[in-house]
Amino acid sequence: MNAPTEYLPKSYRTRVSTYWWLHRWPYLKFILRELSSVFVAWFVILTLLQVSAIAGGAAGYAQFQEWLQNPIVILLNLVSFLFVLLHAVTWFNLAPKAMAVRMGGKRVPDLLIAGPNYVAWAVVSAAVAWIVLRG
C-alpha cells in the first residue's frame, strides 16, 4: 500500500510472485523458450570438448565417444536437443514479427518469411549431415 498524498490516492499494489512464470501457460512457454539458451551454451561446451578430444589424438577421441554413450550424457543431450528444437521453431516463427517486410505496398505474409527460414534450416541441416557422414 502506498502512502496517500493530496495528489496520489491510496491504493493497493500486488507483488509479483517469484514463480509468476508457472502461473500461466503462455508464461511457462516463454520461460522454457528462454531457458533453451542454457542448452545452446551446453552445446558449445560439448563442441569444444569434442574439438579438444580430436586434437588429443585417436585414443583420446575414443574415450570421448565412450563418455558420450554414458546414459546421463545421452539424457542430457536428448533434453538439449528438444530445447534446441524449441528454440529453432519459436525463432523462425517469431522472425516475421520483427521483420515487417513490405513489397508492392503490402506487408509480406508471415508465412512467406517463416517458410524460407524453414527451407534454409532443412538445407543447412542436410549439408552438415552430408559433410559429417561422408567420411
Next chain:
Amino acid sequence: MSHNKRSNEPFLWLLFSAGGVVAAMVIPIHLLLFGLAFPLGWLNPPSYQSLADLLHNPVTRLYLFVVCTLSLFHWAHRFRYTLYDGLQIKHLNELINTFCYGGAIVGTVVAGYLLWSL
C-alpha cells in the same frame, strides 16, 4: 553525433540475434548427430581420421568458431534477462552481466585458442 551512443544494447542485441539464427540453423543437427545418433548407434559414426581431417580444414575451424562465439553471446543475452525476470534479481545486474558476458568472452577465447592451436 548520433544518439544512444552510450548504450551498447543495440550491439548486444545484434549479437543475440545473429547467435539466435546460427543456433537455430545448425545446433539441432549437430546435437542430433553427435549427441544422439552416433552414441546410440542409429548411424555409423565417421572415423577419427575423417573428423580430424575435417577439423584441420580452416573453413571448418572458422565455421565452428563463429557458431560457438555467436551461440555464447546469444546465451549470455537471453540468460541475463531470464535471471533478471525469472528470479527477480535485477538488483544483482552487475554480477549477472559479468557472469553472462564474461562467460561468453571466456568461451570465445577458449574456442579461438583450441581451434587455432590445432
Next chain:
Amino acid sequence: MEVTRYHPGRDAEPGLQSYEVPLRKEWVVLDALNYVKDKLDGSLTFRWSCRMGVCGSCGMMVNGEPKLTCATFLTDYAPGPVRVEPMRNFPILRDLVVDASDFLVKLTKSKPWIIRKEEKPIAEGEYLQTPEQLDTYKQFSMCINCLLCYAACPVYGLDPLFSGPAALALAQRYNMDSRDQGTDERLDILSQHDGIWGCTFVGDCTRVCPKHVDPAGAIQQYKLTATKEWVKSFLMPWGGK
C-alpha cells in the same frame, strides 16, 4: 461470479466476494457486473462506458486473463463461477478500478503525435499520404489504450519503469508515419534500458490485444530500427544528425 472487492479506507487488502447472477445467452461479463450493481450491491465500483469494445475502459482480469469485459461472454465460462479481478500490474484504487496514471506519463514520453522539424503554413494544405503509406502503420494505430497489454506483460509487472507495450507500439506507429519526422527524438528516449530493450518478447501483449495491434511485433521492429541506427552511427560517426 466472484468479484474482487477492495475499499481503501476499510480493507487491508483486496478479497473476493461471490454473487449469484443469471446466465443469459447474450450477456457479457460487464452485463453481469451491472446486474450486481443494480440489483445486489450498489457499492461495487468498476469502469465502463461504450459497451462495444471501442472506449477501452472496461478491461479486467476474467479467470486470470486480461479481457475487455464488454466483449467477454458469460456463456464461455458456464457454469461458473467466473472470477473477475482488477487488471494485473496496476495499483488497485477500489474494487475493480486501477490507477493508470503511470501509463499516461509513459505515453507522453513516447511523443505519440506527429513531429515536424518545421511546420508548414496552414495555407499550404494538409500533409498528404498514400493508402500504402497509411497501411504501414495502420495496425499500430488501432490501439484503444485499454491497457490489457500492460496487465499481460510480466516485464511491466516486474519492472514498473519499463515503458510497456502500448506506449512503445504507439511510438512505433508515429515512427512509421510518412508525415512524421520525430523518429530520432523518440529513439533518444525509448532506446534506454527501460524502453525497447526492457522487452524480452514474451508476446503475451499481442495475444491479449482486442484490437490486434501486435505491440510485441512493434517493439521488435523498433529494436531492429534502433540497431540499424546504431550500426550507422558506428560506421559513420561523422554523419551527424
